[in-house]
Amino acid sequence: MTYNEKPFSDSALAKRMLEKLYDSAQSAGRNFSFMEVCGTHTMAIAKSGIRAVLPENVRLLSGPGCPVCVTPPGVIDALLQAAALPGAVIAGFGDMLRVRGANGALEDCRLKGADVRVVYSPLDAVAIAEQNPRKTVIFAGVGFETTAPLSACAVKKAKALKLKNFYVYPAFKLVPPALRALLAPGGAAVDGFILPGHVSAVIGLEPYRFIPAEFRLPCVVAGFEPLDILHAVNRLVSMVSENKPALENEYSRAVKPEGNPQAVRLLREVFEPADARWRAIGVIPASGLVFRQEWEEFDAALSLSLSEPLSPEPQGCRCGEVITGKITPKQCPLFKTACTPSAPAGPCMVSSEGACAAWFHYGE
Amino acid sequence: MKITSAHGAGGKATSELIVGIFLKHFGNPALSLLEDAAELPVPRGRIAFTTDSYVVSPLFFPGGDIGHIAVCGTVNDLAVKGAEPKWLSCAFIIEEGFDADVLERIARSMGKAAAAAGVQIVTGDTKVVEKGKGDGLFINTSGVGVIADGVNLSVSGIKPGDCVIVSGSLAEHGLAVMNERHSLGLKSGIKSDGAPLNGMIAEVLAACPHGVHAMRDLTRGGLASALADMCASCGFSFEIEEKLIPVSVAVRSACGILGIDPLSAANEGKICLFCAPDCAEKVLSVLKKNAYGKDAAAVGFVGDKAGGPVYLKTAIGSKRVLRAPDGEVLPRIC
Amino acid sequence: MCLAVPGKVLSVKDSAAEVDFGGVARSVSLDMLSGVKPGDYVLVHAGFAVQVLSEDEALKTIQCFREIYEAAQLP
Numbered sequence A: 001m002t003y004n005e006k007p008f009s010d011s012a013l014a015k016r017m018l019e020k021l022y023d024s025a026q027s028a029g030r031n032f033s034f035m036e037v038c039g040t041h042t043m044a045i046a047k048s049g050i051r052a053v054l055p056e057n058v059r060l061l062s063g064p065g066c067p068v069c070v071t072p073p074g075v076i077d078a079l080l081q082a083a084a085l086p087g088a089v090i091a092g093f094g095d096m097l098r099v100r101g102a103n104g105a106l107e108d109c110r111l112k113g114a115d116v117r118v119v120y121s122p123l124d125a126v127a128i129a130e131q132n133p134r135k136t137v138i139f140a141g142v143g144f145e146t147t148a149p150l151s152a153c154a155v156k157k158a159k160a161l162k163l164k165n166f167y168v169y170p171a172f173k174l175v176p177p178a179l180r181a182l183l184a185p186g187g188a189a190v191d192g193f194i195l196p197g198h199v200s201a202v203i204g205l206e207p208y209r210f211i212p213a214e215f216r217l218p219c220v221v222a223g224f225e226p227l228d229i230l231h232a233v234n235r236l237v238s239m240v241s242e243n244k245p246a247l248e249n250e251y252s253r254a255v256k257p258e259g260n261p262q263a264v265r266l267l268r269e270v271f272e273p274a275d276a277r278w279r280a281i282g283v284i285p286a287s288g289l290v291f292r293q294e295w296e297e298f299d300a301a302l303s304l305s306l307s308e309p310l311s312p313e314p315q316g317c318r319c320g321e322v323i324t325g326k327i328t329p330k331q332c333p334l335f336k337t338a339c340t341p342s343a344p345a346g347p348c349m350v351s352s353e354g355a356c357a358a359w360f361h362y363g364e
Numbered sequence B: 001m002k003i004t005s006a007h008g009a010g011g012k013a014t015s016e017l018i019v020g021i022f023l024k025h026f027g028n029p030a031l032s033l034l035e036d037a038a039e040l041p042v043p044r045g046r047i048a049f050t051t052d053s054y055v056v057s058p059l060f061f062p063g064g065d066i067g068h069i070a071v072c073g074t075v076n077d078l079a080v081k082g083a084e085p086k087w088l089s090c091a092f093i094i095e096e097g098f099d100a101d102v103l104e105r106i107a108r109s110m111g112k113a114a115a116a117a118g119v120q121i122v123t124g125d126t127k128v129v130e131k132g133k134g135d136g137l138f139i140n141t142s143g144v145g146v147i148a149d150g151v152n153l154s155v156s157g158i159k160p161g162d163c164v165i166v167s168g169s170l171a172e173h174g175l176a177v178m179n180e181r182h183s184l185g186l187k188s189g190i191k192s193d194g195a196p197l198n199g200m201i202a203e204v205l206a207a208c209p210h211g212v213h214a215m216r217d218l219t220r221g222g223l224a225s226a227l228a229d230m231c232a233s234c235g236f237s238f239e240i241e242e243k244l245i246p247v248s249v250a251v252r253s254a255c256g257i258l259g260i261d262p263l264s265a266a267n268e269g270k271i272c273l274f275c276a277p278d279c280a281e282k283v284l285s286v287l288k289k290n291a292y293g294k295d296a297a298a299v300g301f302v303g304d305k306a307g308g309p310v311y312l313k314t315a316i317g318s319k320r321v322l323r324a325p326d327g328e329v330l331p332r333i334c
Numbered sequence C: 001m002c003l004a005v006p007g008k009v010l011s012v013k014d015s016a017a018e019v020d021f022g023g024v025a026r027s028v029s030l031d032m033l034s035g036v037k038p039g040d041y042v043l044v045h046a047g048f049a050v051q052v053l054s055e056d057e058a059l060k061t062i063q064c065f066r067e068i069y070e071a072a073q074l075p
Helices: A012-026 A038-047 A073-085 A108-110 A120-132 A148-159 A174-184 A197-203 A212-216 A226-241 A261-269 A295-296 A320-324 A353-360 B010-027 B064-079 B098-117 B171-180 B196-205 B223-236 B251-257 B276-290 C055-071
Strands: A033-037 A056-062 A087-094 A115-118 A136-143 A167-170 A192-196 A219-222 A247-249 A271-278 A282-291 B048-056 B083-095 B120-129 B137-145 B163-164 B213-220 B234-242 B269-277 B297-306 B310-313 B320-321 C005-013 C016-020 C026-029 C041-045 C046-052
Touching: A012 A226, A012 C055, A033 A038, A033 A226, A038 A056, A038 A192, A038 A197, A038 A226, A038 A353, A038 B320, A056 A226, A056 A353, A073 A108, A073 A136, A073 A167, A087 A120, A108 A115, A120 A136, A120 A148, A120 A167, A136 A148, A148 A167, A148 A261, A148 A295, A167 A282, A167 A295, A174 A197, A174 A212, A174 A219, A174 A226, A174 A282, A192 A197, A192 A226, A197 A219, A197 A261, A197 C041, A219 A226, A226 C055, A261 A271, A271 C005, A282 A295, A282 C041, A320 A353, A320 B223, A353 B320, B010 B120, B048 B064, B048 C026, B064 B083, B064 B098, B064 B196, B064 B213, B083 B098, B083 B196, B098 B120, B098 B137, B137 C026, B163 B276, B171 B251, B196 B213, B213 B223, B223 B234, B223 B310, B251 C005, B251 C026, B269 B276, B276 B297, C005 C026, C016 C041, C026 C041, C026 C046
Parallel strands: A033 A056, A033 A192, A087 A115, A087 A136, A136 A167, A192 A219, A219 A247, B083 B120, B234 B310
Antiparallel strands: A271 A282, B048 B137, B083 B137, B163 B269, B163 B297, B213 B269, B234 B297, B310 B320, C005 C016, C005 C041, C016 C026, C041 C046
16 A cells, blocks of 8 residues: 555545535534635645635634734845845755845845755755855745754854855744734734644644634644635534634644654754734734854855845735735735736735735636 | 857848858748738638747757757648648847857758748848847747638637547647756656647548637647637636646656646647547548657547636546646746 | 655665655665654655655545545535
């Protein structure tokens, strides 16, 4: 037998799940709004066309789960400053290339001769540094708890190789503090959460216990195949209807209750939590990561004196309300008119995993 | 030997380059005259004329190189209009310092591709730009072909009910190039699918002279771009089924790892075609017998919704709209 | 925010594994996941194995889905 994800997009079973969902949603006689907080879930939902076949009274909202969308433009501006340094190589994930800071995108400065490279893994950035001792390699450290430990490993590798030309610009974000901020008074009006499958594979289930415990909301850690998502929605509807909010894990094939403690230890060895600014939301306490003092030599911002300017959001942009679930992309007056993927006004349209970009591309 | 500005100046160095490299590998009577313009017989029928520039980086990738696709791409653009490709021009823009041996490798590849396609490169140009102004090498090829009487392939001929067929597995070129370009470290048999398709297309048109309404070469932006464009031009909706679209196991896996949509990644040896439903079976059978069409598949049909988009039926039986990708397709983390 | 795919470990050397993703192989770091052996399936994100995948749990999950949804078929 071999491990196989194919059964998780079985269309016959998907149909059964939808039938059950329709039945439960209809009997409940109320509206449901569930939020997913993972860009990969936003994409998976959009690509599978799930939204188009959900019952009318069940709404799926996209929360602030796209690391590119929640990265303030100032981070890009700081990276652009780095790109202008002599011998600099900016290495980052492909998602970052077209995000615009006040002074343009990384893609634009590449056109002006800057050395900007797409990498698949932060270890590839370390390899560039190792192979090019006269270059200064700055890795754009964007992502959540799935990605941050990887940068921690990359930094440790750089140290082991005694590299003096490898840096990480830390712009990581943490999910549980963001969920807490979303649930604060005046926050998102949601009935439950679809929790990020791969972040949870790293951090486990404990960090989410506060959601049912303090806020009496159900939440389900879900995988990314259509059946994972449809089951999660079914469970959320049931838990709300029965008034039995709980934390469930439907992605048990990848998520253990304790997560990956080794990965968390690695993350904590190199980074520590700090307040962080989330684009379109503002500062969320303890929701980002900064280098621990012992590892500060690898901090691009400190070591290369890079500054992160504050920029205001474009006029009329309502991304903050979109990613906190208060409105849908369609309800933003700029959607599809003044704000499109080729000319995005705000962060939700910037990355294809952003709520507005996903709605635009997949025809919501 | 390195290419210098002298090689682009039109004097002795340029002649040596042309004779020593270009004529050597793709010379023919017309080209050998080395006149300012090639003199060609006026054919019967209509002339098809196309142009394309090739700026791919890296220049060499599994399955091909810039020279190979520069010839095949232009040949295919003519062929999808129902033309018999005949004559190509090629213009080289070379960056100062470029290795002449590498240029010869590329010229050899172009000669082979032209011979395989049955076309001649009859005129050309060579320019050299300063170091830093050219990314190594750019090639432009323009092509002339002949459309015989009675052949009419155009997006305006697409009708509701037409079958949409794809000639084989998608995204191979895009992934092969991306893997090299960004040093992504994927080990697989994925190779660029660059190939001259004029022979295969001629076989299809011979088998179904009136049933094939339109064809399109799938290049950058993949099937998604091609379908979105054709849909917008013909004015009818398309109903495509995701599970019918041919994608190899390796490409599917690579796309999963990198977060790439196989429908958006580039191809260099694939076409999509629109034909009357009653000749779909014939068309598929002809394609599958050809080496370049062995994985051909019917992927959907033309709907009757005016102004409608391309609808894609998903794995779970729902529908979403298929749009052209927005900009360069890159690996993602999210 | 976390594109990750399953792959089968073909071989392990120090803290790196050669992983097969189905027609595609790549070197994957095991820095975050010790104790991985050839034959194991791992979840790979940006060149790192982030968790071991359980075939058992996958089968159990599908079984559970069948029980809930196929049994509850509407007439």
